[in-house]
Amino acid sequence: GIQVEQSPPDLILQEGANSTLRCNFSDSVNNLQWFHQNPWGQLINLFYIPSGTKQNGRLSATTVATERYSLLYISSSQTTDSGVYFCAVGRDTGTASKLTFGTGTRLQVTL
Amino acid sequence: NAGVMQNPRHLVRRRGQEARLRCSPMKGHSHVYWYRQLPEEGLKFMVYLQKENIIDESGMPKERFSAEFPKEGPSILRIQQVVRGDSAAYFCASSLGTGQPQHFGDGTRLSIL
Numbered sequence: 001g002i003q004v005e006q007s008p009p010d011l012i013l014q015e016g017a018n019s020t021l022r023c024n025f026s027d028s029v030n031n032l033q034w035f036h037q038n039p040w041g042q043l044i045n046l047f048y049i050p051s052g053t054k055q056n057g058r059l060s061a062t063t064v065a066t067e068r069y070s071l072l073y074i075s076s077s078q079t080t081d082s083g084v085y086f087c088a089v090g091r092d093t094g095t096a097s098k099l100t101f102g103t104g105t106r107l108q109v110t111l
Numbered sequence: 112n113a114g115v116m117q118n119p120r121h122l123v124r125r126r127g128q129e130a131r132l133r134c135s136p137m138k139g140h141s142h143v144y145w146y147r148q149l150p151e152e153g154l155k156f157m158v159y160l161q162k163e164n165i166i167d168e169s170g171m172p173k174e175r176f177s178a179e180f181p182k183e184g185p186s187i188l189r190i191q192q193v194v195r196g197d198s199a200a201y202f203c204a205s206s207l208g209t210g211q212p213q214h215f216g217d218g219t220r221l222s223i224l
Contacts, residue, residue, distance in 0.1 A: 041220070043202065097166070097209045098159055099204075100156065
């Protein structure tokens with residue numbers, strides 16, 4: 001199956017700092033999503049981005065499908081950004097539509 | 112709330128009992144997925160269903176676990192004769208179809224005493 005690696009595994013930032021999270025995957029995919037799991041365990045959809053670049057407020061993401069990686073940028077971080085960020089990829093074929101998750105980047109934003 | 116609805120949010124069972132987890136997909140979504148998250152780990156795929164059909168159950172344990180998505184009503188994940196190792200968060204997701212983003216519910220936290 002597809003392997004997904006995320007880096008760094010842990011990240012501590014001061015409020016206001018910027019960061020870049022990386023997701024590498026081992027095979028071609030046609031589904032890639034970024035999620036934020038908050039301290040209460042809820043999974044928040046950030047981006048559906050199998051290719052290209054998207055921006056939503058202080059967050060943006062870029063996927064270079066041909067090189068099998070995606071980046072999540074967080075600018076001007078806030079304490080509410082704390083939690084675990086997951087990258088998940090899939091190869092939808094009609095009979096197989098599952099997402100394979102990376103092990104996540106645990107982000108802590110301090111005052 | 113038009114999102115994916117899961118209930119209960121928390122479920123406590125004793126070893127040997129049955130656990131039933133429910134998931135109502137987003138309005139208009141006919142594809143449902145179940146994932147399991149063990150403590151301090153990422154989510155792992157269990158099963159993918161469409162109405163009245165199991166499409167892919169490659170991630171389901173072979174014994175004690177079953178899933179259904181009937182023509183009417185929510186999708187059900189059923190765990191029989193629960194053991195301590197079944198303690199986890201179980202997430203349900205839904206999508207409009209293949210090649211579409213999956214939207215996740217808030218999960219059911221299952222604890223086995």
